[in-house]
Amino acid sequence: MTLLPASRAWVGLLLCGVLATPPARSVLEATMTLQMLVQIPLLAVAGWFVGLAIPHRIAAAVVRWNGGGIPGLLLATFVGMVWMLPRMMDASVDEGWFTLAKFVSVPLLIGVPVALSWPRAGFVARGVVLLELIATAFRLGWLYLVSPMRLCSNYLLSDQLQLGKYLLGIGIAASLALAWTLMWGHIRVEYVESKL
Secondary structure: OOOOHHHHHHHHHHHHHHHHOHHHHHHHOOOHHHHHHHHHHHHHHHHHHHHHOOOHHHHHHHHOOOHHHHHHHHHHHHHHHHHHOHHHHHHHHHOHHHHHHHHHHHHHHHHHHHHHHHHHOOHHHHHHHHHHHHHHHHHHHHHHHHOOOOOOOOOOHHHHHHHHHHHHHHHHHHHHHHHHHHHHHHHHHHHHHHHO
């Protein structure tokens, strides 16, 4: 069943509202792992739903500056990197303005641009984005594992090490999935074409 555009917007807004409630925040900001790998991605998904509901005339106006989806994907990438920094994760827990900034910028500057840009992006642009995500997972995972001190004052060193392991695991799994798709997906296409 496909959701209507208005329904998609409501799903995104409802998800964002649920994530902003004190019980959800206390659970999802209790550990670095939950904040980085659950809360922030879910906020981006909420924005993605809102982006899917943007009327066609507004989306068409955005196309003028969003050639090939590249500017939108760059914006989403840079904003995502900001919220992965330990200092920003700390500030979003301690300071109200940073909390508000996270709950506004992640949906609007990551989720919405990805919803508007990903369908317009070509194979190369999508590949670059996916490779950068994988590289970021490896870089941050390595940083969190080798750092001798806590990088976030709100979280324990053991939580930092756990997040580092998860990020490395995500990097490895994503690399294998991408390699599998590129190798076997291409072979499958050639096989189907040879049968026709």
